Amino acid sequence: MLLKVRNRDDKQPRSMAQNSFRYACFALFVMTATFLAISGQSSTQAPTDSAPASVAPQSANPQTPTAAYSDPQQVRPGLNIVVLDPAHGGTDTGARGTGGIRESEIVLQFVLHVRRALEAQGFQVIQTRMANENPSFDDRSAMANAQIGAVFVSLHVSSTGLPGTVRVYVNSDLPGSAGGRQTSGLIPWDRAQAPFLVLSHKLGDFVQGNLAVRFRGSPGTAQASAIRQLRTTAAPAIAVEISSVSVNDRADLDRMAPGVADAIARGITDFRPSYVVAGVPGGLR
Amino acid sequence: MSARWIRLVLGGLFGAVIIAGLYFPILKQRVKQTAKIQPQSEEQARRELTQSLTANPTEARVKAKLFWAANAHDGSLAPVTIDLPLSSDPALRAKQVLNTLLAGPADPELRTVPPDAVLLAFYLLPDGTGIADFSEAMASSIPSGIESEQRAVDSITHTLAANVPQVTRLKILIHGQEVETLAGHLDLTGSFAVNPRAAQAAAAPQPDPLTSSSSPAPPLTPESGSRQTYAATREQPTNSRKP
Numbered sequence: 001m002l003l004k005v006r007n008r009d010d011k012q013p014r015s016m017a018q019n020s021f022r023y024a025c026f027a028l029f030v031m032t033a034t035f036l037a038i039s040g041q042s043s044t045q046a047p048t049d050s051a052p053a054s055v056a057p058q059s060a061n062p063q064t065p066t067a068a069y070s071d072p073q074q075v076r077p078g079l080n081i082v083v084l085d086p087a088h089g090g091t092d093t094g095a096r097g098t099g100g101i102r103e104s105e106i107v108l109q110f111v112l113h114v115r116r117a118l119e120a121q122g123f124q125v126i127q128t129r130m131a132n133e134n135p136s137f138d139d140r141s142a143m144a145n146a147q148i149g150a151v152f153v154s155l156h157v158s159s160t161g162l163p164g165t166v167r168v169y170v171n172s173d174l175p176g177s178a179g180g181r182q183t184s185g186l187i188p189w190d191r192a193q194a195p196f197l198v199l200s201h202k203l204g205d206f207v208q209g210n211l212a213v214r215f216r217g218s219p220g221t222a223q224a225s226a227i228r229q230l231r232t233t234a235a236p237a238i239a240v241e242i243s244s245v246s247v248n249d250r251a252d253l254d255r256m257a258p259g260v261a262d263a264i265a266r267g268i269t270d271f272r273p274s275y276v277v278a279g280v281p282g283g284l285r
Numbered sequence: 286m287s288a289r290w291i292r293l294v295l296g297g298l299f300g301a302v303i304i305a306g307l308y309f310p311i312l313k314q315r316v317k318q319t320a321k322i323q324p325q326s327e328e329q330a331r332r333e334l335t336q337s338l339t340a341n342p343t344e345a346r347v348k349a350k351l352f353w354a355a356n357a358h359d360g361s362l363a364p365v366t367i368d369l370p371l372s373s374d375p376a377l378r379a380k381q382v383l384n385t386l387l388a389g390p391a392d393p394e395l396r397t398v399p400p401d402a403v404l405l406a407f408y409l410l411p412d413g414t415g416i417a418d419f420s421e422a423m424a425s426s427i428p429s430g431i432e433s434e435q436r437a438v439d440s441i442t443h444t445l446a447a448n449v450p451q452v453t454r455l456k457i458l459i460h461g462q463e464v465e466t467l468a469g470h471l472d473l474t475g476s477f478a479v480n481p482r483a484a485q486a487a488a489a490p491q492p493d494p495l496t497s498s499s500s501p502a503p504p505l506t507p508e509s510g511s512r513q514t515y516a517a518t519r520e521q522p523t524n525s526r527k528p
Contacts, residue, residue: 087469094469095429103429137465156470159428160436162358169431190474225435228465228472239470241431 079275081124081150082268083143085229086111087239090134095159097245103157104132106253110155110242113261121265126150138189141232145192149275151203151268152237154229161243163252166215166260168208168222169239170200171230192234199236202274207238207267214259236275240264344370350447351386352440354395360436362397362443365390375451376409382448383407383417386440397440399426405460413453414476415445424459427468434471446480455479 086107088094094103108131115125126147128140144152161167174194187195204222212218222238230237242260247253346368355363369385372378383404389396402423408416427437438457445452456476457467464473 092469156431158430158432160358160430160433161360167432225431225470226438226472226475226477227431227470228474229470231472239431243432244430 079123079149079151079268079272081126081147082118083126083128083147083150083152083235084111084114084118085128085140085152085154087154087156087229088134089129089132092134095157095245097159097247099248099250101157101245101247101250101253103245106157106242106245106250107155108132109254110157110257110260113257114153114155114264117261117265118268121269123265123268137229138232140229141192141234144237145232145234147235150235151271151275152230152233152235153207153264153268154227154237154239156239156241157253158241158244159246161241162217163243163247164215164256165218165243166211166256166263167219167241167243168204168211169225169227169230169241170204170222171197171237172224172226173197174231187234189232192232193230193237196234196236199275200230200238203236203268203271204238206270207240207264210263210267210270211240211260214263215256236271344372346370349382349385350444351382351390352397352443352447353386353390354397354436354440357394360432360439362436362440364443364447371448375449376407376415379409379415379417379445379449379452380404380407382444383441386444398437399423401426409452413451413480414456415449415452415454415479416456416458417441418458418461421460424464424468429468429470431470434467437467438471438477442477442479450480452479 086104088104088107090104092104094107096102108129111127115127118125126143128143129135140154141152144150158167171193174191174197193200201222208219208222212220225239227239230239240260242253242256245253347370348366349369349371350364350366352362352364355361367385369381371381387398387402387404389398389400393400399422401420403420404417405420406416406418408418410416423437427433441457442455445455454476456463457473458464459473467473
């Protein structure tokens with residue numbers, strides 16, 4: 001009896017240890033399951049988070065609208081965004097006049113006028129540079145290439161040309177411009193402009209036509225030129241060149257800004273209906 | 286014995302000192318002459334060579350057509366006909382006409398390329414691609430702008446098209462290097478179409494280079510006096526850099 005009691009007493013501590021071991025195992029199981037559930041949830045979320053980044057590697061641009069590429073179905077079909085490129089900047093001043101006029105400074109001022117005129121027409125505007133900095137040709141092109149339903153307008157002031165005139169340029173013929181995109185659906189970066197050349201010519205003619213009305217002596221249609229900046233841009237793209245830094249008084253150039261801005265905004269608005277490609281929301285993408 | 290040897294050695298040394306003393310002024314003169322030759326740069330030497338190319342009196346004089354600016358205000362070009370002694374060799378002929386183009390027209394306002402630019406070399410590949418290597422002044426002294434850069438290239442391509450029919454495309458190098466742009470605008474990574482008709486003819490039976498080079502190429506451009514803006518066509522880039 002006594003032994004039995006002893007035995008019972010001996011057994012009691014063993015069962016407590018077993019119970020506590022069981023509780024510990026259960027707690028460990030619950031913790032592991034919770035951890036796995038949390039980690040599984042985060043791992044399933046990871047691809048969706050990184051997806052837009054893979055589509056648009058230039059999302060670092062603070063002005064890039066996330067809606068433009070995160071949900072293309074919500075974007076209004078056709079042309080919505082205008083990427084404005086004030087050429088040169090930083091150590092590259094561009095054309096320099098004898099009176100100290102610098103192309104890189106003037107184009108920044110012109111871009112502000114153009115921006116206001118475009119926003120009044122309902123366009124979203126992205127600038128390739130906001131201050132005296134000099135992104136590379138490819139960085140500037142990439143800002144346009146990351147958008148859906150965008151056109152690219154590069155602004156320049158020339159060294160030469162009849163003062164008070166404005167010319168619009170589109171890229172010269174590139175290989176692949178007649179056949180459109182490659183069968184793989186990818187556009188080679190170094191001739192990204194090729195599939196858009198026809199649209200670029202249309203856009204250029206619309207803008208040049210509006211400029212010719214305001215600035216006598218300007219050509220009636222856009223001209224072709226092998227412009228490096230336009231070659232890598234996968235969107236309808238034009239370069240607008242204003243004459244010139246050789247004017248004696250900078251005020252002569254400043255007076256042109258509202259007219260240039262209005263003509264560009266009207267030209268792009270006229271071009272807007274031409275940009276929609278059947279069955280593809282957001283233009284050509 | 287030993288004293289005799291010492292005298293002989295001393296005599297020999299004395300003779301050597303005298304010979305060295307006599308030779309030293311001649312050596313000094315030679316060093317000075319070499320120093321005078323060294324400052325002449327490689328570019329100057331090339332310039333002399335290219336200048337001598339245009340002044341060969343044995344070559345037949347032909348009416349060469351050179352394209353300079355039609356006026357000082359826009360990008361239009363006008364052909365000017367000049368009597369030049371031109372070689373029958375296409376590469377030499379291209380050098381000669383381009384050097385004349387670089388020398389400039391009578392009116393300096395109608396220049397299309399900087400006055401200090403020099404053609405360092407011109408090569409002609411078997412497929413008709415001409416490679417023109419210009420000095421750095423071509424890029425650094427040209428007025429920056431789409432119009433001015435396009436006009437410079439147009440004047441070069443149209444002058445080659447009118448005078449050297451064998452050149453079908455043109456690749457421009459700056460000091461032996463391929464550069465991204467001429468002066469910030471015009472793309473130099475590709476080549477420019479020069480004589481598309483000749484390129485098409487290349488597929489057909491080849492004409493005799495000697496007979497074809499003696500007559501100027503059929504003009505791609507309007508005759509003298511007309512004013513028109515020309516746009517060189519850019520062809521496939523030779524490099525495929527991807528950022």
